[in-house]
Amino acid sequence: MHRSTLRWLASAAIAGVAATALAAPTAQAAPDTSFCTDGSQPMVPQSEAVDTFDESTAVTGLTVVKGTTPTEFTGRYTGYLENALGQGVDMLLFTLSGAGIDSGETPAGIWAGMSGSPVYTEDGRLIGAVAYGLSPDNIPVAGVTPADYMKRVGSDRLASPAKVTITKANLEGASRKAESRLVGQSPQRLKTVKVAAGRKDLANRTLARMPRVSASTRAVRAGGFAQVATPSAIPEPLVPGGNIAVGYTTGDLFTGGIGTVTAICGSTVWAFGHPMDFQGETSLSMHNASTALVVPDTTGWSGSYKQVSRIGQQVGTITVDGYAAIRGQLGLIRGFPVVTSVRNASGDLITSYRGTVVDPYMAAYGPSYGAAFAVQDVLDNLGIGTARLSWKIDYRLRSGRTGSLTNSQVYASVGMLADQAATDIGNDVSAIAYTDLADASITRVTSTLTLLGNQAVEYRPAGVQRWNGKAWVKLRGAIVKPHRTLKVRPVYRQYVNDRPRATSTGPVQSFRIGKNAKGRASITLTSLADGPECFEDEDGEMVCPEFEEEAATSFSALLGKLDALIRADRVKATATYAWKVGKQKGVSERRASVKAPGKVTGSHTTTFRVRR
Template identity: 30%
Template sequence: MSIPLRRPLAAMVGVMSLAAGTATLAAGPARSVPPPAEAQCPQAYPVGDLVKDQPVDGLTVSSGTAPDTFTGTVLGTITDGIAAGLDMIVVRLSSPEIDRVGGIWEGMSGSPVYAADGRLIGAVSYGLAFGSSPVAGVTPAGEMQALLTTAPSPQPQPRLRVSVPARIQARMVAGGAATEQAASSGLQRLAVPVGVSGLSSARLGKAASRLDLGNVRLYRAAPAVTAPLAGDGQIFAGSNLAASLSYGDLSAVGTGTTTMVCGDTVVGFGHPFSFSGDTSMTMHAASVVYVQEDPLGVPFKVSNPTGPVGVVDEDRLAGIKGELGAAPASTLVRTVVTGPRGRSRTGDTRVSVPDFASTATALGLLSNMDRVFDHTGKGSSYVQFTISGHTSAGAPFTLTRTNRFADSADVSYASILEPPAAVDALLGNDFTAVTLDQVRVNASMSDQVRAFRVARVQVRARHAWRTVGPDSVVRTRRGRDVVLRAVLGSRRNELGSKLVTVRLHVPRSAPRGDTGVVQVGAEGDQGGDGSGDPTLGGEPTSFGQLLRSLQTAPRNDGLLVSLQLSSSEDGTPAAQTKAQVGDVVTGAAQFTLRIR
């Protein structure tokens, strides 16, 4: 249907403000108002028809959920400013909030900019690279509307920074929008404010490298609830628009602004979130807490997300696109943590982007451990996790594993690394595509560092225990058992000592006169990185072997005794035996064995 070229802002702001229970904001002179659906999905204004000093206005949210209006003028157009074949429109904007914080803010990305006749010019997406400024780079509406109808095609990498032509620099400086230094610094894509829940400021800083989301600003935020929220009335042109990689206990939610809503299809941001192309992020609405001034950089929007309202299925050069309705399929990450004084908590996180599952597992577990342990410090933990899912052929699988950890500085962080490593190994395996249905981690924590070290080794000979060391030689026959025990000591003898007795069987095939080294030590120290399981003969060659390899990888609470004969050509141990200690064990000792 044709869309009348009429001004939508006054009616849109009034209706949405009343719906939000707030006072209607002044929106300038009254104009003819189109039906709401047409206001949400207007015609695109041709970039070539824009002229210098042409008036514009638009919608964005600076507090709560009701949008404010802003006004402005066109400064010019930068050919190929965003990417090859994609121009950038440069405008100067003003509103009470823009003026208060010194310019446009991160989180305004996607704010629709309209011409006087109601057609959509585009979306705010860039700001001055040199701090805050009312100058904004705008992604053309036609390119964003192409997300509604065209099939995805290969696109060039968007530019993070754009040089401003001299003629536009002069207009920026002459109009007071920027200093000469700021204008010459160019325009930079506005970062996406990403709210992360469940982590302290210190933890968030440490986790930043693991999140690795590109051009974002991380801040602490409230979690997005897992209960779905009806999308009607929550997402509209000028509203907050949020996309999450995970939500719930560990929420990682980027917030911008909705540019247009055509039927149930939503387009916003005006630039990529992480430029991932086809994606399965969860769509949320959000409520703005405030816009934070930044004297050294660009202001940014702090907001709290709602529950899911749909799916974001494209993350492209000109913005993100999604569908209102059901949330995408997700993996449930459930962590159950019990602390040293019996305190317990269950945390649930939903992950809709598979590549983010390992990060959500690590940080979701860390968040829950910090909440229950209630400090950063020394201690021990017992961690059991189960990962369930199915292969591309529909075959179900389950991986279950347990391990113990001890650390004298930060036991919580030391305990979170193994479950996400297993998630990564399963998702990145070379044998079959997999879908993870659930990752469940149960952890119990103690503020006592329960760790023992191999102090010495004794061998049973003639009904007595004989202490042996690197210079000792023990003689035995082929096919016999060497009975030995490890004496394990604790730091400062705070936990006393432990005696672990094992039998090492010498193969009947061992050559007479051969010698070998018996090593007694922590299984984790001798087992390498766990990528190859000794019981499977090295690297897995099937998905089933990968599962067994992950399940039987060396443990921190295992004592491993191995015999390495000098006659072995490939370095394979002639014999091995393991024993569970019940606490973390470290260190090693060895002696020489001679075959008679």
């Protein structure tokens, strides 16, 4: 009796006991033999593969090793691992040849980027998709996800199995030779080749700041994204065996992964043979891609992989990210636009960076990375300079009501300007997109980055001057009379790339000294925006705080807190003086907010005395 029949009989018996009734078993439904409902792509059900295939069963497959045109590879059936992909879902094993798998000076084995490569019988029936390998030993044996379970992705959820080690007990249908070769190996899901447009180090740092709000944001935090060019036109359509790029974000901000198309039925596309992030219902862009070459692993550690030279424009959207495959629709375009305009100190438009955030959970990444990438790309350094960023976030509530938040900030840094520019806009988008106070969706984010120079210019409070009726003089150590208005102005020391330069003064501020004031008094200048910033750890790696969600009790209160962002060029001036009336005495304060010439850090206290 076939193993699949035994499995069916067992489940039928259990169901009968649960119902406490006896019933004659019904006939088993014939297995589905067509992947596409119109019959255009016939397939081999898993049950047929495990029951009838042997080591003489020859197969063919398609994948891309250069450019966009699929190359054929060949292979033979090796065996299967029972329940390796979930209860009742076996992993089919094939020894493959061609497409750089077993040829060249260093054979690549089953390389990352092959995920989704279709495997067919000699008469063209789809068996499944290459999705697992025995890396890092470059063994040419692939684990294949059965086609009938890929077809069902999104309609039933396959349980994520534990790590499987091949043993004589779970390796079935294999010859002694294959058994001796495979026992003890652990099939590993092929890595998705992860790529990001722009600057890979900056992209990985920005991705590491994403809040842990979904499977996709948790996955991208791990980093490992390689650099790729901004998407451009690739006229060739997606085809089975061809490349597919899947993006969280598109355009100048592209971030995503590379794999292979398994099948296309009408406008529906299946790919990978394993999950992207196992998000379930999802929204990811679909693109064609061009392969530069397959890079074989010569170390035994990293695994061989496909190097992509360019990515095409979006042609559709992945809507299901299941355990057996990802699935999407051609022609379906989703996401919200992100535009970062760059101007010089004179206000002239230099360039713009445009993209689309397709995965709503990645809402904070697109706008923050757009600003950060623009800094490095235009200044042509790792992040040294002075800048002002203003932004507008448009959103829509589930009720249909729309709104927007506008904000701005100034920045100066020697090496971290890009990461600083990403912080506040990323925090604002995170707060709106991920709040549980309202069902809010981001609809558009625009920002203007004004680059004021390629040197970091900041200011530190250095003193206070007072007006004595004729000239500005130092306040420190002065004697002033009570019951008078003290006219003062802050003094700043300018620092350029952390080196002290000239001093400058700020706007005039007046403080009223009380009539009973007496004795010691002071004026303290303190930066209002001093707070956590990016820093280098002991290994020299740059570390930045995660994008934060503001705590609030209502959505309107949340917007109010965001709108109250403290600018880095704001200083709190606090005048303090002692007073005495008879036997009573105390201390009074007067406060004011002062605008500095640029980003200001630190504080300074100037003391003086009040005397009649």
